[in-house]
Amino acid sequence: MTDLPAAPRIDPLPADADSHARQLNIFRTLGRNRDLYKGFLALGGHLLGGTGLPAREREIVILRTGFRAGSEYEFGQHTRIGHDAGLTSDEIAALADAGSADWSNDDRALVDLVDDLCEYDVVREQTWQRLSARWTDEQLLELLVLAGFYRLVSGVLNSVGVALEPDTPGWPEAARLRRAPRDTSS
Numbered sequence: 624m625t626d627l628p629a630a631p632r633i634d635p636l637p638a639d640a641d642s643h644a645r646q647l648n649i650f651r652t653l654g655r656n657r658d659l660y661k662g663f664l665a666l667g668g669h670l671l672g673g674t675g676l677p678a679r680e681r682e683i684v685i686l687r688t689g690f691r692a693g694s695e696y697e698f699g700q701h702t703r704i705g706h707d708a709g710l711t712s713d714e715i716a717a718l719a720d721a722g723s724a725d726w727s728n729d730d731r732a733l734v735d736l737v738d739d740l741c742e743y744d745v746v747r748e749q750t751w752q753r754l755s756a757r758w759t760d761e762q763l764l765e766l767l768v769l770a771g772f773y774r775l776v777s778g779v780l781n782s783v784g785v786a787l788e789p790d791t792p793g794w795p796e797a798a799r800l801r802r803a804p805r806d807t808s809s
Contacts, residue, residue, distance in 0.1 A: 627693075628784030635785070648785045649696065649776075670772055675765040678708035680733055684766060685773050686710075686718040687737040690798070692777030699791040712795075721798035729757050733766070740770050 635651030653660045670681070682705035689697030698719060705715050716722035718734070726734065732753040739746045746754070746767070754763060779785075787793055 627781055631784040631786055633783050652783055652785050670769050675762055682708045682710055683733045684737055684769050687734050688770050688773040689777050690719045691737060691741040692774055694777035694780050695793045696780045696785050696787055697777045699787055699793045702792045716795040719795050719798040721795040737770050
């Protein structure tokens with residue numbers, strides 16, 4: 624993974640300066656562009672609060688996308704949400720390649736959806752067939768937009784250098800050890 628910024632490149636709004644921005648660093652940073660912030664909240668709110676997908680399956684896609692994009696912030700924020708949606712700690716760790724999970728075929732297809740998009744920028748036919756056996760056309764579109772939205776979010780977070788809040792979990796420990804920078808000066 625390319626080196627991430629050591630400090631925020633765009634400072635978040637002060638925590639109490641602007642009531643239109645929520646207090647998380649992501650929202651305080653995006654709040655610097657009010658029109659963009661409104662659009663971001665509209666689509667993000669639909670994806671997180673809509674009824675198109677069950678919460679647990681939605682979080683499998685978001686967590687795997689955050690991991691594949693190398694966004695510790697995104698992964699950390701959705702670790703909590705994933706737990707609340709019914710994912711176990713082992714499943715969350717497995718989404719960061721830091722453990723194993725006994726995925727059902729349906730759950731494995733969601734992981735493969737993200738991996739295909741990250742690797743090939745298209746869902747491969749074999750993955751599509753497994754997904755379309757369970758999900759409606761409307762849900763398939765939602766899954767694709769969900770993965771794409773969180774790839775975009777992860778890229779913004781990484782590029783801008785949005786910092787984790789002190790109480791936000793980051794990578795699971797095994798993933799953190801694998802992602803530690805290597806000393807290549809020798």
